[in-house]
Amino acid sequence: MLMSFLSFITLLLIYQLIGEWVVIQWHFAIPGPVIGMLLLLMTLLFRPPLAKEMHFHAHPFLAHFSLMFIPAGVGVMVHWPRLQAEWSAILAALLISTLLGLLVTGGIMLLLMRLFSKNRSEE
Incomplete structure (x- = not known):
């Protein structure tokens, strides 16, 4: 049975939270979301069934990925001077x-x- 989209997003946010926790706990110079995505990658490599379930929701999510660049654009506008x-x-x-x-x-x-x-x- 495929996981729901809400489960998919929740899993992504949990891995990001774990990454942030690792950065705060051990004072890494790598952003928390990057560590979270590396941990997610390792999980998906060792659990192929989970990777197949996540694949179903990843394509619609990536179709709207350009929306993730809006905060960067706002940052450029705020720091324009x-x-x-x-x-x-x-x-x-x-x-x-x-x-x-x-x-x-x-x-x-x-x-x-x-x-x-x-x-x-x-x-």
Whole structure:
């Protein structure tokens, strides 16, 4: 029997609450919802029937996922004067972090390609 949508949402909120509790208890620098989602992922990996039940409700939920970005948009509007005052530092941080992310990702990809091609040639 499939869980109800209310059970689905409740389960998500429970995992978020556990994540928040872990962050407060052990002073982690990772956001509580991220820890909660990692715990949920581990649960779903070890309990495939639960993953199948949650799959049914996840698609309609994800169809409206763009609504989750409304608070971020409101945050930008509220802090607009600060963004205008510090736009150059924000732009530099975005560009540098994007460039570093691309370089690290490309470097890891090249390293793995060499590693896998070496393993294939040895076989």
